[in-house]
Amino acid sequence: xxxxxxxxxxxxxxxxxxxxxxxxxxxxxxxxxxxxxxxxxxxxxxxxxxxxxxxxxxxxxxxxxxxxxxxxxxxxxxxxxxxxxxxxxxxxxxxxxxxxxxxxxxxxxxxxxxxxxxxxxxxxxxxxxxxxxxxxxxxxxxxxxxxxxxxxxxxxxxxxxxxxxxxxxxxxxxxxxxxxxxxxxxxxxxxxxxxxxxxxxxxxxxxxxxxxxxxxxxxxxxxxxxxxxxxxxxxxxxxxxxxxxxxxxxxxxxxxxxxxxxxxxxxxxxxxxxxxxxxxxxxxxxxxxxxxxxxxxxxxxxxxxxxxxxxxxxxxxxx
Amino acid sequence: xxxxxxxxxxxxxxxxxxxxxxxxxxxxxxxxxxxxxxxxxxxxxxxxxxxxxxxxxxxxxxxxxxxxxxxxxxxxxxxxxxxxxxxxxxxxxxxxxxxxxxxxxxxxxxxxxxxxxxxxxxxxxxxxxxxxxxxxxxxxxxxxxxxxxxxxxxxxxxxxxxxxxxxxxxxxxxxxxxxxxxxxxxxxxxxxxxxxxxxxxxxxxxxxxxxxxxxxxxxxxxxxxxxxxxxxxxxxxxxxxxxxxxxxxxxxxxxxxxxxxxxxxxxxxxxxxxxxxxxxxxxxxxxxxxxxxxxxxxxxxxxxxxxxxxxxxxxxxxx
Amino acid sequence: xxxxxxxxxxxxxxxxxxxxxxxxxxxxxxxxxxxxxxxxxxxxxxxxxxxxxxxxxxxxxxxxxxxxxxxxxxxxxxxxxxxxxxxxxxxxxxxxxxxxxxxxxxxxxxxxxxxxxxxxxxxxxxxxxxxxxxxxxxxxxxxxxxxxxxxxxxxxxxxxxxxxxxxxxxxxxxxxxxxxxxxxxxxxxxxxxxxxxxxxxxxxxxxxxxxxxxxxxxxxxxxxxxxxxxxxxxxxxxxxxxxxxxxxxxxxxxxxxxxxxxxxxxxxxxxxxxxxxxxxxxxxxxxxxxxxxxxxxxxxxxxxxxxxxxxxxxxxxxx
Numbered sequence: 001x002x003x004x005x006x007x008x009x010x011x012x013x014x015x016x017x018x019x020x021x022x023x024x025x026x027x028x029x030x031x032x033x034x035x036x037x038x039x040x041x042x043x044x045x046x047x048x049x050x051x052x053x054x055x056x057x058x059x060x061x062x063x064x065x066x067x068x069x070x071x072x073x074x075x076x077x078x079x080x081x082x083x084x085x086x087x088x089x090x091x092x093x094x095x096x097x098x099x100x101x102x103x104x105x106x107x108x109x110x111x112x113x114x115x116x117x118x119x120x121x122x123x124x125x126x127x128x129x130x131x132x133x134x135x136x137x138x139x140x141x142x143x144x145x146x147x148x149x150x151x152x153x154x155x156x157x158x159x160x161x162x163x164x165x166x167x168x169x170x171x172x173x174x175x176x177x178x179x180x181x182x183x184x185x186x187x188x189x190x191x192x193x194x195x196x197x198x199x200x201x202x203x204x205x206x207x208x209x210x211x212x213x214x215x216x217x218x219x220x221x222x223x224x225x226x227x228x229x230x231x232x233x234x235x236x237x238x239x240x241x242x243x244x245x246x247x248x249x250x251x252x253x254x255x256x257x258x259x260x261x262x263x264x265x266x267x268x269x270x271x272x273x274x275x276x277x278x279x280x281x282x283x284x285x286x287x288x289x290x291x292x293x294x295x296x297x298x299x300x301x302x303x304x305x306x307x308x309x310x311x312x313x314x315x316x317x318x319x
Numbered sequence: 320x321x322x323x324x325x326x327x328x329x330x331x332x333x334x335x336x337x338x339x340x341x342x343x344x345x346x347x348x349x350x351x352x353x354x355x356x357x358x359x360x361x362x363x364x365x366x367x368x369x370x371x372x373x374x375x376x377x378x379x380x381x382x383x384x385x386x387x388x389x390x391x392x393x394x395x396x397x398x399x400x401x402x403x404x405x406x407x408x409x410x411x412x413x414x415x416x417x418x419x420x421x422x423x424x425x426x427x428x429x430x431x432x433x434x435x436x437x438x439x440x441x442x443x444x445x446x447x448x449x450x451x452x453x454x455x456x457x458x459x460x461x462x463x464x465x466x467x468x469x470x471x472x473x474x475x476x477x478x479x480x481x482x483x484x485x486x487x488x489x490x491x492x493x494x495x496x497x498x499x500x501x502x503x504x505x506x507x508x509x510x511x512x513x514x515x516x517x518x519x520x521x522x523x524x525x526x527x528x529x530x531x532x533x534x535x536x537x538x539x540x541x542x543x544x545x546x547x548x549x550x551x552x553x554x555x556x557x558x559x560x561x562x563x564x565x566x567x568x569x570x571x572x573x574x575x576x577x578x579x580x581x582x583x584x585x586x587x588x589x590x591x592x593x594x595x596x597x598x599x600x601x602x603x604x605x606x607x608x609x610x611x612x613x614x615x616x617x618x619x620x621x622x623x624x625x626x627x628x629x630x631x632x633x634x635x636x637x638x
Numbered sequence: 639x640x641x642x643x644x645x646x647x648x649x650x651x652x653x654x655x656x657x658x659x660x661x662x663x664x665x666x667x668x669x670x671x672x673x674x675x676x677x678x679x680x681x682x683x684x685x686x687x688x689x690x691x692x693x694x695x696x697x698x699x700x701x702x703x704x705x706x707x708x709x710x711x712x713x714x715x716x717x718x719x720x721x722x723x724x725x726x727x728x729x730x731x732x733x734x735x736x737x738x739x740x741x742x743x744x745x746x747x748x749x750x751x752x753x754x755x756x757x758x759x760x761x762x763x764x765x766x767x768x769x770x771x772x773x774x775x776x777x778x779x780x781x782x783x784x785x786x787x788x789x790x791x792x793x794x795x796x797x798x799x800x801x802x803x804x805x806x807x808x809x810x811x812x813x814x815x816x817x818x819x820x821x822x823x824x825x826x827x828x829x830x831x832x833x834x835x836x837x838x839x840x841x842x843x844x845x846x847x848x849x850x851x852x853x854x855x856x857x858x859x860x861x862x863x864x865x866x867x868x869x870x871x872x873x874x875x876x877x878x879x880x881x882x883x884x885x886x887x888x889x890x891x892x893x894x895x896x897x898x899x900x901x902x903x904x905x906x907x908x909x910x911x912x913x914x915x916x917x918x919x920x921x922x923x924x925x926x927x928x929x930x931x932x933x934x935x936x937x938x939x940x941x942x943x944x945x946x947x948x949x950x951x952x953x954x955x956x957x
Contacts, residue, residue, distance in 0.1 A: 040746040044690030046718075052363030054391065065741065068720055072692065072745055075718045080365075080394045082387055095594035103384065103593060106617035107391055108359040274741060275733035298744035371682030373710065399684075399713045401706055414913035422703065422912060425936035426710055427678040 004126055014126040014135040015308050017144035018182040023189050030154050032307035033300065039076060040302055049315040050079035056109040057083040058100070059138075060116040065275065066138050069298075070113045073305035077313075082109070101125055105133060111312060112136065119143035134312040142176050147308060148273055149182030151301040153190060155293055156228055158300065159269050163187075169196040169222050169264075170213075172232030172254055172281060173203045179273060180232060184211050198222035199254065202244070219254055223263040231256055231272040231281050247280045257283045261291065269293045323445055333445040333454040334627050336463035337501040342508050349473050351626035352619065358395060359621055368634040369398035375428040376402040377419070378457075379435040384594065385457050388617075389432045392624035396632075401428070420444055424452060430631060431455065438462035453631035461495050466627060467592055468501030470620040472509060474612055475547055477619065478588050483510045488541050488583075489532075490517040491551030491573055491600060494524050498592060499551060503530050517541035518573065521563070538573055542582040550575055550591040550600050566599045576602045580610065588612045642764055652764040652773040653946050655782035656820040661827050668792050670945035671938065677714060678940055687953040688717035694747040695721040696738070697776075698754040703913065704776050707936075708751045711943035720747070739763050743771060749950060750774065757781035772950040780814050785946060786911055787820030789939040791828060793931055794866055796938070797907050801825075807834040807860050807902075808851075810870030810892055810919060811841045817911060818870060822849045836860035837892065840882070857892055861901040869894055869910040869919050885918045895921045899929065907931045 003020050007013045012025055039047055055074040057067055067083060074081045086100060104112070111134045114122045119141035126135040139145040160166055168187055174180040174197050187195050188211075197208060198216045209215060216222030223229065234250065244250055256270065270282075270292045278284050287294060322339050326332045331344055358366055374393040376386055386402060393400045405419060423431070430453045433441040438460035445454040458464040479485055487506055493499040493516050506514050507530075516527060517535045528534060535541030542548065553569065563569055575589065589601075589611045597603050606613060641658050645651045650663055677685055693712040695705055705721060712719045724738060742750070749772045752760045757779035764773040777783040798804055806825055812818040812835050825833050826849075835846060836854045847853060854860030861867065872888065882888055894908065908920075908930045916922050925932060 042690070045692065045746060046690045052361070052365045054364065054394075064722055064724075068722065068742075069745065071720060072718070075692075075720075080391070082390060082394075084383055084387065086383070096597070099593070099595060099597075102614055103617050104387075106614040107388065107621055108364060108618065274737070276737060278734070278737075295740055295744040298741050299746065302745055371680070371684040373683065373713075399710070401709060401713075403702055403706065405702075415916070418912070418914060418916075421933055422936050423706075425933040426707065426940055427683060427937065 004123060012308075012311055014122075014137075015146050015312070016122050016126055016135065016137045018146045018149045018186045018189075019144070021189070026150075026153070026186060026189055029150055029304065029307050029311060030157060032311055033150075033154050033303040036303040036306040036310075037300065039306070040299065045076050046078055047076065048078045049310045050074065050077035050110075050313055053079045053110040053313060054108060055079045055081050055111045055113065055309070056104050057081065057113045057138075058086055058104070058115070059084065060086050060097075060114075060121065061139075063115055063139065066115060069301050070136075070138060070305055073302050073309060074111075074113075076302070077306055077309055079111075079309075097121070097125070098128055101128060105130060109133065111309065113138050115139050117141055136308060136312070139178050142178055144182055145178035146182055147301070147305050148179045149186050150308070151297055151304040152179065152183050152230065152271060152273070153186045154300045154304050155271060155297045156187075156269070157190075158296070159293060160227055164191045164193065166192045166228060167194045167196070167226045167265075168192055168228040168230065169198055169216075169226040170230045170232065171198040171219065171222070171256065173234050174199050174208065174232065175203045175205050176235060177232045181211070183230065184213055188212050196222050196226065200244075219260060220263055223260055226264045227268050229256065229261070229264060229268060229270050231270070233273055233275070234277055234281050247277070251280050255279070255281055255283060256286050258285050258289070261286055261289075267291070271297060274298065323442060331627075331630055333441075333456075334465050334631070335441050335445055335454065335456045337465045337468045337505045337508075338463070340508070345469075345472070345505060345508055348469055348623065348626050348630060349476060351630055352469075352473050352622040355622040355625040355629075356619065358625070359618065364395050365397055366395065367397045368629045369393065369396035369429075369632055372398045372429040372632060373427060374398045374400050374430045374432065374628070375423050376400065376432045376457075377405055377423070377434070378403065379405050379416070379433075379440065380458075382434055382458065385434060388620050389455075389457060389624055392621050392628060393430075393432075395621070396625055396628055398430075398628075416440070416444070417447055420447060424449060428452065430628060432457050434458045436460055455627060455631070458497050461497055463501055464497035465501055466620065466624050467498045468505050469627070470616055470623040471498065471502055471549065471590060471592070472505045473619045473623050474590060474616045475506075475588070476509075477615070478612060479546055482506075483512065485511045485547060486513045486515070486545045486584075487511055487547040487549065488515040488517055488535075488545040489549045489551065490538065490541070490575065492522045492553050493518050493527065493551065494522045495554060496551045500530070502549065503532055507531050515541050515545065519563075538579060539582055542579055545583045546587050548575065548580070548583060548587060548589050550589070552592055552594070553596055553600050566596070570599050574598070574600055574602065575605050577604050577608070580605055580608075586610070590616055593617065642761060650946075650949055652760075652775075653784050653950070654760050654764055654773065654775045656784045656787045656824045656827075657782070659827070664788075664791075664824060664827055667788055667942065667945050667949060668795060670949055671788075671792050671941040674941040674944040674948075675938065677944070678937065683714050684716055685714065686716045687948045688712065688715035688748075688951055691717045691748040691951060692746060693717045693719050693749045693751065693947070694742050695719065695751045695776075696724055696742070696753070697722065698724050698735075698752075698759065699777075701753055701777065704753060707939050708774075708776060708943055711940050711947060712749075712751075714940070715944055715947055717749075717947075735759070735763070736766055739766060743768060747771065749947065751776050753777045755779055774946060774950070777816050780816055782820055783816035784820055785939065785943050786817045787824050788946070789935055789942040790817065790821055790868065790909060790911070791824045792938045792942050793909060793935045794825075794907070795828075796934070797931060798865055802829045802831065804830045804866060805832045805834070805864045805903075806830055806866040806868065807836055807854075807864040808868045808870065809836040809857065809860070809894065811872050812837050812846065812870065813841045813843050814873060815870045819849070821868065822851055826850050834860050834864065838882075857898060858901055861898055864902045865906050867894060867899070867902060867906060867908050869908070871911055871913070872915055872919050885915075889918050893917070893919055893921060894924050896923050896927070899924055899927075905929070909935055912936065 122137035434457040441456035760775035
């Protein structure tokens with residue numbers, strides 16, 4: 001099958017999903033991100049790798065946090081950034097997505113960062129664009145959010161470099177998560193031997209075992225001896241839905257408390273993609289505690305996005 | 320009469336409308352745009368002509384597409400760009416337009432790109448500003464949208480350089496169009512011998528013939544042997560109005576189909592200012608077909624806006 | 639008492655309010671602003687003092703005018719600027735202010751410009767951030783708006799350099815003003831011997847005399863022989879409130895007319911923080927007249943904000 005993310009030489013052309021990326025590409029992104037992790041700590045946080053390039057954020061769905069991370073990553077690479085909140089403009093005038101994209105291509109955009117509420121939107125755009133243009137999926141429906149998955153794996157690798165010897169638990173709403181699938185693929189590809197998912201049946205996709213994970217419904221059993229705990233965000237709209245009894249009930253069963261954390265390995269790390277619902281998915285004392293790497297995830301998110309953009313643009317040395 | 324767009328030496332001071340621009344200025348803008356057309360195709364799409372200058376987009380009426388093209392043009396000239404959606408801010412606090420403008424002048428803005436729903440707003444602001452400040456009309460009511468007119472003429476000149484030997488048809492809602500009048504003036508000034516307008520009587524201004532055009536109500540007759548077909552956008556709000564029977568009916572009479580296109584010269588070009596209503600003004604097979612130059616219009620729009628800004632700022636060499 | 643704005647060496651770490659700033663710091667800001675006042679008038683209005691730094695505008699409350707001045711100031715210092723309208727994004731997802739701030743810190747923001755409708759918000763954030771990060775209060779509730787206060791004092795010093803010999807009147811809604819308190823402190827600290835407030839009792843805070851001002855309810859008496867008249871903005875929401883009879887009535891008693899202006903010293907200057915309600919706080923002939931320095935206030939606002947940002951970043955020479 002033709003992989004839409006790779007060019008004929010097997011180089012990364014678009015970043016649409018972690019599924020389908022060979023281990024060599026994953027590793028290259030993580031290694032490149034490593035070299036960028038230092039740039040954001042410098043006095044002058046800029047490198048000229050994308051100078052004179054135009055990065056176009058097309059957000060068909062609003063997400064200030066994600067837009068900001070991509071905007072910062074692009075600016076630190078010295079790109080010009082144009083952000084379009086498309087939901088409120090051209091679409092209202094009856095223009096199709098492809099006409100909007102074609103117009104931006106005609107303006108000589110070099111890279112598109114696409115956020116859309118429908119699965120497959122970024123793939124759809126990537127199939128359509130000219131060969132010199134690169135598309136990054138910044139979240140499409142519940143399908144994929146690959147830079148989030150990559151920054152999670154990058155964070156794990158930074159804190160637990162021996163990935164062949166890890167036990168990782170993913171906790172919460174796997175069914176509606178944009179990132180859980182991506183993470184499972186990335187972890188498996190990078191050689192993590194044991195990935196667990198911990199969730200009520202109503203928040204698990206059917207046949208989730210086929211992804212190569214072990215399923216737990218009891219959080220206490222699932223956290224036993226793990227090295228990494230990845231909490232998933234519970235969307236507000238789920239909380240009042242039929243799938244769950246109440247936020248309080250959810251917290252009781254699947255919220256991460258200090259007491260439950262102690263079932264994991266003593267130096268286990270705690271992750272969350274943000275924004276957190278404190279007291280629903282996670283207790284504040286854990287979120288702010290010594291085992292939490294939630295803020296380093298955000299920091300590494302910039303480095304990972306800089307890495308992806310610079311690889312797509314054909315440059316990877318931060319200089 | 321004093322021309323508000325020219326200074327005492329006859330140099331361009333503001334771009335408010337194509338009407339009143341002498342042929343020499345029109346030609347200078349087009350020639351300068353020619354030199355910028357290459358910049359957007361470079362690896363590094365930036366020239367330092369407006370470095371350290373502040374370009375202020377004041378949009379009293381929202382238009383993501385137009386704002387984006389001006390923003391990109393200004394950034395590729397290395398200007399700092401500040402965009403204000405004024406409709407939703409100071410105006411709500413009871414401030415007058417001139418107070419808003421005066422404040423931005425006091426902040427040492429160098430150039431204003433103004434979009435307003437009322438005809439004459441850009442002229443009004445241009446009359447008011449200090450002599451060192453330049454105003455570009457980015458669309459005022461149904462009056463004028465000169466950079467759109469200029470990019471259309473630029474596109475025609477690129478594809479049909481011998482303008483003294485052309486037959487151009489403008490099709491659609493001439494009555495409410497911001498650009499039709501501008502284009503007719505530009506084409507006439509540049510020596511195009513035959514400009515036709517094709518529209519139902521209800522969508523033509525009274526005494527349109529006085530602009531020097533030939534009027535057709537039958538599209539098939541009007542398209543006969545033309546070299547250029549400029550389709551106009553049908554505003555959504557017109558479609559349900561009393562002036563038109565229905566979008567389907569409109570398409571039948573004035574929509575551009577492949578079959579109608581074949582009445583024009585074999586190498587005729589097809590233009591549309593966007594955003595398109597596919598199936599209303601134009602058939603998709605024509606919009607995306609080999610004779611369409613709709614996307615090149617967008618590309619040239621950046622070059623033309625860069626040209627206008629750099630001429631106003633007193634620099635024209637892209638370096 | 640520990641001053642949250644100063645570091646252990648007495649250097650400016652955050653700008654939260656004018657209260658608590660020693661005279662030496664106030665003077666340093668004003669002197670630095672003096673050196674930046676020229677930068678905005680240059681051909682190239684940029685200095686590289688904040689190159690590679692990230693300035694983050696966090697506006698929990700919308701204010702296009704204030705955001706624009708900070709954005710321009712930061713861009714002219716060559717910083718990268720990211721603006722977040724937080725009211726409409728993360729907060730809606732249930733994230734706390736501190737989580738939002740922590741995320742931006744994790745992205746290696748260097749400076750926060752904070753606007754919030756609640757008093758103390760900027761202080762709250764300043765107490766929380768890492769030591770290398772600087773916070774500027776851009777207006778919190780009715781508490782403080784220190785850069786506005788500073789630019790007002792800067793304007794006065796420019797037009798009336800002998801501050802030890804001045805009589806200043808502050809007119810209007812002192813009770814709800816973000817800036818009146820700041821200005822009174824700044825003026826007193828800089829040695830202005832006589833500060834008057836002129837307002838109806840309902841628009842004065844209790845025990846206003848303790849701030850060291852003279853209170854007048856009769857505008858004609860209060861303006862007698864003053865050198866500086868600082869008009870305050872009347873918030874629209876007050877006009878229909880119970881505290882005031884009507885805008886017309888207010889104008890009659892406390893609006894600045896040419897006739898009342900003539901009671902002040904012949905070369906008195908007239909100031910207003912904007913946006914003005916013409917015909918409510920001030921007559922147009924006065925606002926636009928020869929004694930008005932309302933637009934210079936805006937100009938100096940950029941210089942003062944550049945000065946504050948560059949002092950916080952540890953650089954003060956405009957080069």
